[in-house]
Amino acid sequence: MSRLIDEKDIENIALGAAILGTGGGGDPHIGKLMAQQAIKEYGPVTLLEPNEVPDDALVVPVAMMGAPTVFIEKIPNGDETTKSLRRLEKYMGKKVYAVMPMECGGLNSTIPFVVAAQTGLPIVDADGMGRAFPELQMETFNVYDVSGTPMVVSDEKDNFVVIETQDNDMMEYLARGITIRMGGVGYIAHYTMTGKKMKSASIGYTTTLSMELGSILRSKDDNYVSPLDKMKKVLSTSDYGEPIGLFEAKIVDVDRSTEQGFAKGTVKLEGINDYTEKTYVVEFQNENLIAFEDDRPIVTVPDLITFLDLETFKPLTTESLRYGYRVLCLAIPTPSIMRTEKALKVWGPKYFGYDLPFVPVEERVMTND
Amino acid sequence: MSRLIDEKDIENIALGAAILGTGGGGDPHIGKLMAQQAIKEYGPVTLLEPNEVPDDALVVPVAMMGAPTVFIEKIPNGDETTKSLRRLEKYMGKKVYAVMPMECGGLNSTIPFVVAAQTGLPIVDADGMGRAFPELQMETFNVYDVSGTPMVVSDEKDNFVVIETQDNDMMEYLARGITIRMGGVGYIAHYTMTGKKMKSASIGYTTTLSMELGSILRSKDDNYVSPLDKMKKVLSTSDYGEPIGLFEAKIVDVDRSTEQGFAKGTVKLEGINDYTEKTYVVEFQNENLIAFEDDRPIVTVPDLITFLDLETFKPLTTESLRYGYRVLCLAIPTPSIMRTEKALKVWGPKYFGYDLPFVPVEERVMTND
Numbered sequence: 001m002s003r004l005i006d007e008k009d010i011e012n013i014a015l016g017a018a019i020l021g022t023g024g025g026g027d028p029h030i031g032k033l034m035a036q037q038a039i040k041e042y043g044p045v046t047l048l049e050p051n052e053v054p055d056d057a058l059v060v061p062v063a064m065m066g067a068p069t070v071f072i073e074k075i076p077n078g079d080e081t082t083k084s085l086r087r088l089e090k091y092m093g094k095k096v097y098a099v100m101p102m103e104c105g106g107l108n109s110t111i112p113f114v115v116a117a118q119t120g121l122p123i124v125d126a127d128g129m130g131r132a133f134p135e136l137q138m139e140t141f142n143v144y145d146v147s148g149t150p151m152v153v154s155d156e157k158d159n160f161v162v163i164e165t166q167d168n169d170m171m172e173y174l175a176r177g178i179t180i181r182m183g184g185v186g187y188i189a190h191y192t193m194t195g196k197k198m199k200s201a202s203i204g205y206t207t208t209l210s211m212e213l214g215s216i217l218r219s220k221d222d223n224y225v226s227p228l229d230k231m232k233k234v235l236s237t238s239d240y241g242e243p244i245g246l247f248e249a250k251i252v253d254v255d256r257s258t259e260q261g262f263a264k265g266t267v268k269l270e271g272i273n274d275y276t277e278k279t280y281v282v283e284f285q286n287e288n289l290i291a292f293e294d295d296r297p298i299v300t301v302p303d304l305i306t307f308l309d310l311e312t313f314k315p316l317t318t319e320s321l322r323y324g325y326r327v328l329c330l331a332i333p334t335p336s337i338m339r340t341e342k343a344l345k346v347w348g349p350k351y352f353g354y355d356l357p358f359v360p361v362e363e364r365v366m367t368n369d
Numbered sequence: 370m371s372r373l374i375d376e377k378d379i380e381n382i383a384l385g386a387a388i389l390g391t392g393g394g395g396d397p398h399i400g401k402l403m404a405q406q407a408i409k410e411y412g413p414v415t416l417l418e419p420n421e422v423p424d425d426a427l428v429v430p431v432a433m434m435g436a437p438t439v440f441i442e443k444i445p446n447g448d449e450t451t452k453s454l455r456r457l458e459k460y461m462g463k464k465v466y467a468v469m470p471m472e473c474g475g476l477n478s479t480i481p482f483v484v485a486a487q488t489g490l491p492i493v494d495a496d497g498m499g500r501a502f503p504e505l506q507m508e509t510f511n512v513y514d515v516s517g518t519p520m521v522v523s524d525e526k527d528n529f530v531v532i533e534t535q536d537n538d539m540m541e542y543l544a545r546g547i548t549i550r551m552g553g554v555g556y557i558a559h560y561t562m563t564g565k566k567m568k569s570a571s572i573g574y575t576t577t578l579s580m581e582l583g584s585i586l587r588s589k590d591d592n593y594v595s596p597l598d599k600m601k602k603v604l605s606t607s608d609y610g611e612p613i614g615l616f617e618a619k620i621v622d623v624d625r626s627t628e629q630g631f632a633k634g635t636v637k638l639e640g641i642n643d644y645t646e647k648t649y650v651v652e653f654q655n656e657n658l659i660a661f662e663d664d665r666p667i668v669t670v671p672d673l674i675t676f677l678d679l680e681t682f683k684p685l686t687t688e689s690l691r692y693g694y695r696v697l698c699l700a701i702p703t704p705s706i707m708r709t710e711k712a713l714k715v716w717g718p719k720y721f722g723y724d725l726p727f728v729p730v731e732e733r734v735m736t737n738d
Contacts, residue, residue, distance in 0.1 A: 091460075091531075159539055161547075162460075162531040170528055174550050178530075181546040 025105010394474010
């Protein structure tokens, strides 16, 4: 059943989505403030269950694209993504029924609420990754045959571009080049699809899941329950597997660069508490991709790797990682729709240049015991 | 008065435009073949005098953009530019009255004839440079306040992009990035303007001038008249100044690279015949920009610098220059609309990174005597 999302809910969504965002999906603080501001101004937003969307209604995912490292220094006016949506509607000559997120992440789970509040459109409780990924063809929409174009990319100076192509990889390549020339950040609307297609080509209930994850991390109980145990409970009723506490460690080095419009890098860690004497490396491209323990891979993309601050249990985005941080590293097994052979071709370790097979994290961890 | 342009005329236009193209504007051979093929298939094209276009009619310049070095290896299907025009019409929801060239050059003076033949539209006898230039904001249209967008860029794989911006420099920057990601060559339609605006913001009769220049270079007279003298006669009735024979020389080095979507380079020459003991350097970015004699500048952009093969008197594009070629180097003073203060900000030597003032070539040459 549909429900209304208010400012307080956004607080939870931003926090929970940053866990599913696996280090990417943009800064949760800015996204949260933008969505709360829009809801304050225009009123609460209707969140629809996927099955509440008519089969013939048009659904359009909206998002920010670019390097999160750039976004935190180049804050938007606030209406860029709504303008992209309106320009896409005008270009297609069709009215949109609802918007939806493209991915889970602090920013890209909340940006659609900005658009929904500003336009009065409802949001669908589903997305195209169930996590965050760095590239636009890395969407269940693409894997399950939705055209990524027509696509609109806008910037904060009212420059905008419409892309049309038969090839979603070419769409990513062109949009990335445009985003780079727009200064590193673009605001996008694309992967227009019918309600019927959305139901089969997306991951459902990820906004509700983010909201629940955020809520438990913020709740204060009388009896202490570990955050990991709380998360296990919430995720047990979802399409994801049970979360796994991988290690506790201190960051000893972060090597980071902004290349070709992406924030790429490597985090080195030394185990602490129960994990002393072990070393860890996590590699990222906007999002965390692979975790190694003493040079052995322990989690591979598309399974989720998330750092929580060991003191606050707040999730850390890749751009916020710093020397000296003490972290809890979690893995969450991705939904099965993300692990099909067709899907792994688009976002398995090989796509990112690793000569490693995808092995589900729950199997990798069992092997280690 | 309007006239019909047939296959034979195209032969002359391609050759003459390559002289005005000052080394750029694309390979004349491919453009010529494409235009002749289109005229053979669809019939001759109507060339309109600028004043024959109604003031309220819509005129759209069309062209190829990108590195000529790439174009000669990545030959188009032939209908890319027409598709760009049709997509622009559809996007604007308006019908186009006539097309026109953006620049003079072997390819970009003939591509509009391909579009005109395929669509049945007339061509206006005018363009926006009176020569060739490497960038899209280097148009009299831009200097005299025509918006460069909406703009369509297409490629041979049916990918296409619409750009909208208030800033013609940003248009060039975005379109260049897109062209690079399309493989180095794009087919464009933009700078839509009214007939009235076209009359004040373009250089007239450049197609007719190209045709006459091509004709005299190809004619065989009973009495030998030097090609330079023939060109002087044709140019004397135009907006250009009298052509100047700068030097005869042998190419001793060509340093060339494709950078950021442009063909950039330097040609070194040693004087021959009356010019022995002198050395020359010509620098280019798609087009020839500056000529030096013994390290002293003798021609500066936007004045025209053109190499003719000393045996055939055929113009040489920058991508065809090779060690050992013997050349005659010509300068042609550019029309006065190209030399205003406003215009020189867009395409003077400083814009291209040279710490040199623009001095009209006829003054530079007089100083030397």
